[in-house]
Amino acid sequence: MTSDGSGNITGSGKQTVGGQVSDAQFTGTYQINADCTGTTHLQFTGGVQSDLFFVLVQDGQEAMMLYEGPGVLESGNAKRVHTKP
Known part of the structure; x- marks a missing residue:
C-alpha cells in the first residue's frame, strides 16, 4: 500500500x-x-469496504492494525519499505 x-x-x-x-x-x-493511533477506511474492488484501527510504532516505520467486525477480529502489521524523496 502507498x-x-x-x-x-x-x-x-x-x-x-x-x-x-x-x-x-x-x-x-x-x-x-497526535498519539500515533489512527483509522483508515478502505474500499476494495468488488465493493467490499473495511475500517481498520492502527497505531504507528518504530518512529512511524511500522503500523500495527486491527479490524473488528461481526464475529471477526483480525490483526496485522505493515512495515515501511520505501520512502520517496
Whole structure:
C-alpha cells in the first residue's frame, strides 16, 4: 500500500467474500492522531469496504492494525519499505 501523506491510500491485497479469497485493489482514506493511533477506511474492488484501527510504532516505520467486525477480529502489521524523496 502507498499513503500520500495527505490522508489518501492506495494498494492491493487479498479479500474474502463468501469464503472465496481473491486479489483486489483498494483505495481509501486515513487519519493519524497526535498519539500515533489512527483509522483508515478502505474500499476494495468488488465493493467490499473495511475500517481498520492502527497505531504507528518504530518512529512511524511500522503500523500495527486491527479490524473488528461481526464475529471477526483480525490483526496485522505493515512495515515501511520505501520512502520517496
